[in-house]
Amino acid sequence: MFGPFDFGVILRNLPYLLKVGMTFTLTLTALAIVLGVFFGTLLAMMRLSSIKALSLLATGYINLMRSVPLVLVIFWFYFLVPYIGAWIIGASRPVQVGAFLSSVITFSMFEAAYYAEIMRAGIQSVARGQVWAGYALGLNYWQTMARVVLPQAFRNMLPILLTQTIIMFQDTSLVYVLSITDFLGAASKVAERDGRFVEMYVFAALVYFVICVAGSYLVKRLQRRIAIVR
Amino acid sequence: MSYHWNWKIFWALTPEGTGTYLHTLLVGLMWTLATALSAWILALVIGSVLGVIRTTPRKWAARLANGYVELFRNIPLLVQMFLWYFVFPEFLPKAMGDAIKQMPPPWASFVPAVLCLGTFTAARVAEQVRAGIQALPRGQQMAGTALGLTLPQTYRFVLLPVAFRIILPPLTSEFLNIIKNSSVALTIGVVELTAAARAMQEFGFQVFEAFTAATIIYVVVNVGVVFAMRWLEKRVAVPGFIGPAVQGGGH
Amino acid sequence: MRKLELPLLLAALALVAAPVLAQDTGTLKKIKDTGTITIGYREASIPFSYLDENQKPIGYAMDICYKVVDAVKAKLNMPNLKVALNPVTPSTRIPLMANGTIDLECGSTTNNAERKKQVDFGMTYFVIKYRYVAKKSAHMDTIADLKGQTVVSTAGTTDIKALNELNSADKMGMNILAANDHPAAFLMVETGRAKAFLMDDILLYGLVANSKDPADFHISSASLGLEPYSLMLRMDDPEFKKVVDDAMTKLYKSGEIEKIYGKWFLSKIPPRGIVLDFPISDSLKKVFANPTDSPDPKVYE
Numbered sequence: 001m002f003g004p005f006d007f008g009v010i011l012r013n014l015p016y017l018l019k020v021g022m023t024f025t026l027t028l029t030a031l032a033i034v035l036g037v038f039f040g041t042l043l044a045m046m047r048l049s050s051i052k053a054l055s056l057l058a059t060g061y062i063n064l065m066r067s068v069p070l071v072l073v074i075f076w077f078y079f080l081v082p083y084i085g086a087w088i089i090g091a092s093r094p095v096q097v098g099a100f101l102s103s104v105i106t107f108s109m110f111e112a113a114y115y116a117e118i119m120r121a122g123i124q125s126v127a128r129g130q131v132w133a134g135y136a137l138g139l140n141y142w143q144t145m146a147r148v149v150l151p152q153a154f155r156n157m158l159p160i161l162l163t164q165t166i167i168m169f170q171d172t173s174l175v176y177v178l179s180i181t182d183f184l185g186a187a188s189k190v191a192e193r194d195g196r197f198v199e200m201y202v203f204a205a206l207v208y209f210v211i212c213v214a215g216s217y218l219v220k221r222l223q224r225r226i227a228i229v230r
Numbered sequence: 231m232s233y234h235w236n237w238k239i240f241w242a243l244t245p246e247g248t249g250t251y252l253h254t255l256l257v258g259l260m261w262t263l264a265t266a267l268s269a270w271i272l273a274l275v276i277g278s279v280l281g282v283i284r285t286t287p288r289k290w291a292a293r294l295a296n297g298y299v300e301l302f303r304n305i306p307l308l309v310q311m312f313l314w315y316f317v318f319p320e321f322l323p324k325a326m327g328d329a330i331k332q333m334p335p336p337w338a339s340f341v342p343a344v345l346c347l348g349t350f351t352a353a354r355v356a357e358q359v360r361a362g363i364q365a366l367p368r369g370q371q372m373a374g375t376a377l378g379l380t381l382p383q384t385y386r387f388v389l390l391p392v393a394f395r396i397i398l399p400p401l402t403s404e405f406l407n408i409i410k411n412s413s414v415a416l417t418i419g420v421v422e423l424t425a426a427a428r429a430m431q432e433f434g435f436q437v438f439e440a441f442t443a444a445t446i447i448y449v450v451v452n453v454g455v456v457f458a459m460r461w462l463e464k465r466v467a468v469p470g471f472i473g474p475a476v477q478g479g480g481h
Numbered sequence: 482m483r484k485l486e487l488p489l490l491l492a493a494l495a496l497v498a499a500p501v502l503a504q505d506t507g508t509l510k511k512i513k514d515t516g517t518i519t520i521g522y523r524e525a526s527i528p529f530s531y532l533d534e535n536q537k538p539i540g541y542a543m544d545i546c547y548k549v550v551d552a553v554k555a556k557l558n559m560p561n562l563k564v565a566l567n568p569v570t571p572s573t574r575i576p577l578m579a580n581g582t583i584d585l586e587c588g589s590t591t592n593n594a595e596r597k598k599q600v601d602f603g604m605t606y607f608v609i610k611y612r613y614v615a616k617k618s619a620h621m622d623t624i625a626d627l628k629g630q631t632v633v634s635t636a637g638t639t640d641i642k643a644l645n646e647l648n649s650a651d652k653m654g655m656n657i658l659a660a661n662d663h664p665a666a667f668l669m670v671e672t673g674r675a676k677a678f679l680m681d682d683i684l685l686y687g688l689v690a691n692s693k694d695p696a697d698f699h700i701s702s703a704s705l706g707l708e709p710y711s712l713m714l715r716m717d718d719p720e721f722k723k724v725v726d727d728a729m730t731k732l733y734k735s736g737e738i739e740k741i742y743g744k745w746f747l748s749k750i751p752p753r754g755i756v757l758d759f760p761i762s763d764s765l766k767k768v769f770a771n772p773t774d775s776p777d778p779k780v781y782e
Contacts, residue, residue: 016536067406067452068445069413072424076445078573079437082580083233093511094581096519099567102582170306177417179524179568179662181536184309189524189532192664193752195671195693198320201312205305212304233579244645319672331674334631334656338674419658428572429659432637435599437576 009196010203013186021186022207028103028182029169035108036168037161040115045145047120058116065113070174077106078178099180103172111168118160122153159223166215170208183207239436240443251430251440258426259447261336265343265412265422270405272348273355280352281359282385295356302353307414310350314342315418336420343415351408358400362393395466402459406452423447508584508714508721513557520546521569521583521713525664527687528745529589529607529710534752538566541745545606545729545738546587546712552728570662571637575599578715585725586713589684591639592776593708601722602711604729604772606738608764608781609681611640611705614667614689614698619676623703633658633666633675643705644679663688670698679705683759690755707764707778726774733769 010017046058065073081102085095097105126149134144154161173184181189184204191200240252283295302310319327331338366389374384416425427444431437512518522538523530529542547564554562567583574590577583578600591609592602613632615621621630624647634641636659648655658675660666667688669675678685682700689698712729714722732738739761744750746759761769764781773780 020536064445064449067410068448069410069424071413071416072427072441072444072448075424075428076441078582079441079576079580082582086581094579096511096515096517096581098519098565098582170304173306173308174414176308177661178573179570181568184306186536188312189536192525192662192668193532195668197312197316197668201309201317205309205313208306208309209301209304213300216304328673331672332631339658417661419660421659425659429636431576432572433642435575435596437579 006196006199009190009194009199013190017183017186017190020181021183024100024181024185025169025172025183028100028107028172028175029165031104032107032111032168032172033165035104036111036115037119039108039112041119041150043112043116044119044123047116048123062113062116065110066117070110070171071177073110074103074106074174074177077109078102081105099175099178103175103178103180107168107172111164114164115161118157118164119153122157123149125156126152155226158226159219162219162222163216166212166219169215170212173208233438235439236436237439239430239434239439242434244430244433251434252443254426254430255423255440255443255447258421258423258444259451261340261420261426262409262412262422262424263451265340265347265415265420266405266409268344269347269351269412270408272344273351273404273408276349276352277355278359278390280356281363282390284356284360285363286381299353299356302350307346307350307411308417311343311346311414311418314346315339318342339415339419343412343418343420347408347411347415350411351404354404354407355401358397358404359393361400362397363389365396366392392468395468398459398463398466402456402463405459406455409451409455410448508718509553509557509724511581512553512562512584513559516559516561517563517565518550518553518585519565519567519583520550521567521574521577521586521588523570523588523662524568525662525688526589526684527691528750528757529684530587531687538568539751540587541741542587542589542606542710542712544741544744545732546585548732548737549585549603549712549725549728552724552731556724571635572661574637574713578713581715584715588713589681589710590713591681591708592711592774593639594776597776599716601714601716601718602774602776603714603722603725604733604774605709605711605768605781606729607683607710608707608762608768609683609710610707611643611679612682612685612701612703613677613679614670614685614700615677616670616673617697617699619699621677622699622701624701624705626701627653627655627677627679629654630676631656631658631674632677632679633660633669634679635660635663635666638680639708640679640681647705667692677701681708681710683757686757686759690757691753707781709768709776709778709781711774726772730772733772738769 043058043062046054047062049055049058078099081097082094085091085097086093089095130148130152131144134148139147172182175182176185176188179185187200187204188197191197240255241250243249244251244254280295280298283291284299286292305313319330321327322330330341333341370388370392371384374388379387412420412422413424415422416428421429423444427440430440434440520543522543524538525531526540526542528540530538530540533539550562550564554560567577569577569583569586569588574583574586574588575596578586589607590596590602592605596602613621613627621627627647632644632655634644634657641657641659644655644657647653648657658666658669660669663680663684666675666678666680670678671692680688682704685700689695689700692698712725714725732741742761746757746761749756768781
């Protein structure tokens with residue numbers, strides 16, 4: 001019904017797929033990693049805090065995020081973030097948040113819950129004596145965390161953090177539900193316009209597959225390297 | 231321009247006139263559970279077979295199983311969903327493809343969704359099963375051989391019963407994942423819980439009430455599954471064994 | 482350790498206790514403050530608002546919207562006003578309007594009394610009829626032909642609502658499917674997953690004309706009623722609505738609208754250079770002569 005496999009449609013649309021779609025996907029992934037790890041680390045520290053309220057708040061947030069599907073979270077944030085923005089800066093009207101920024105916030109906050117659990121394990125893997133040693137040297141909480149605990153925690157957890165990141169890279173494709181043009185969104189727009197969905201979806205799968213396999217391979221190599229050093 | 235809350239919306243009738251919005255959400259929940267459970271059974275069967283193959287001495291078979299795991303883990307779930315729904319029927323003989331496409335709804339969406347979620351999760355289950363078997367002391371397998379058991383018998387009576395018990399916690403989290411992942415099926419037309427909430431938003435216009443309700447339902451299901459599995463874990467626990475820590479991340 | 486964690490606690494408290502201040506709210510003020518007006522566009526509402534071969538949104542509604550933007554520029558005396566574009570789907574357009582992501586929606590949105598409780602509309606710029614498209618080989622033309630069939634429509638539209646109402650009121654026994662957007666719904670008919678696709682007739686003409694084999698499809702002569710289309714705005718914003726209404730009225734009275742209409746409905750349109758050949762209907766002629774923003778279908782009959 002759809003005739004033979006047409007490579008031409010892929011070649012013709014390659015600039016659009018890569019320049020618009022892949023750029024969006026990669027930028028979103030990169031920003032979400034940075035912000036996600038930052039907020040994730042904060043959440044992990046809150047969760048391990050001796051202040052009950054903070055610890056409960058962080059635990060509640062992490063558990064909530066982890067029990068709700070990402071698709072639902074994407075809808076939530078896209079519609080809700082402008083109201084939260086207005087509330088934070090005290091404006092009386094919702095703050096305008098574009099599709100891209102909204103996606104960055106969604107993925108940062110969602111992944112933060114996952115990164116937090118990884119970081120918590122990482123922080124807990126650092127021997128208690130190291131914290132005491134830090135205090136004995138006259139460092140305060142933030143200094144001990146920043147100079148002693150977190151660098152080791154990151155190092156221990158790097159492979160798992162990166163594996164989680166590869167999963168997130170795949171999950172960014174879900175912004176499709178908002179009609180945003182990420183890599184898959186671009187592919188599906190071409191597919192629908194030209195009726196060439198076999199070609200476009202197979203090609204999209206292939207691209208994701210190659211990137212993710214290459215990524216996992218690098219993570220594995222890194223893991224071996226870290227293992228030798230320790 | 232601030233948001234107008236209206237919690238009574240749940241008792242309002244939907245445009246179909248067949249029930250309230252609350253009813254719509256509960257029907258959505260039913261489809262979420264139906265999709266997740268059917269896919270879970272599929273995932274357990276395929277995943278266990280693959281996981282076992284990956285630990286057997288047959289090199290070529292193990293490589294094939296590893297290939298499956300790599301393939302299904304490295305393509306986004308949504309892309310796999312599209313492949314099953316749009317692409318797969320085009321590669322079948324025309325009569326068969328048409329028969330699949332023309333199944334009455336919701337089956338034409340439900341079946342691809344279950345196949346997709348099942349095969350996707352199977353890769354993750356296979357990873358857990360392999361880790362579970364490899365976490366057992368090597369002596370167990372040797373003991374089996376020493377008792378005169380064949381390889382399949384050793385797996386059936388010695389390795390698997392213990393392995394499955396110790397990987398119960400990671401399997402629980404995979405089961406929770408499959409419930410959440412079933413929401414991706416809304417892209418191919420399965421009206422599960424998230425889709426029901428979205429439909430409610432479209433016709434009732436109360437976005438945040440709809441999503442709040444869906445969120446609460448997901449949390450309740452989550453908590454329910456966790457408690458049920460804890461109870462099961464306690465009942466079948468093997469003293470002295472702690473589950474292997476396969477940290478793969480996931481959603 | 483306790484004392485040292487105080488900053489974290491304070492930060493959390495500051496978030497919770499953020500003050501909520503009251504201030505002026507209109508869309509015009511927002512546009513002025515941000516220096517940007519954000520237009521919500523559709524990806525495949527041919528020929529109202531859709532992506533051309535360079536994936537840039539164009540169409541009849543987009544042209545009207547840019548006229549409105551010109552009026553806003555003049556009104557605020559901001560010739561360099563930036564225009565931002567944000568894609569919307571039938572499911573996302575209303576919440577995105579309410580939460581301030583878009584200021585003006587230029588697509589193919591039906592103006593009806595129910596939606597008027599959530600959003601507002603400018604002047605009517607098109608009048609459609611609900612019809613359905615099916616494969617020619619299915620020989621379907623009347624509403625009764627839909628009985629017991631699998632029928633698809635687009636999620637979040639008034640069409641799928643009408644379809645559902647028809648199903649329960651007349652016991653049609655249809656299987657109703659909801660697709661994400663129009664091309665996905667049309668694809669379901671093209672690939673045989675659904676027998677018919679109920680939609681606004683003009684959109685169906687656009688989809689069929691752009692399909693690979695337009696001769697394969699038939700659009701029903703029977704219809705399920707008519708609806709006016711308009712630009713969507715935020716509710717309770719008379720100041721902004723006046724700018725939009727005035728700009729549209731001027732467009733209609735000056736006759737300029739007929740040129741824009743001709744460009745999209747009577748001449749070749751991108752991306753494939755097809756001609757829809759859809760002359761101005763009598764109801765629309767009436768609207769152009771006497772602009773109205775009424776959501777009541779009876780006004781247009």
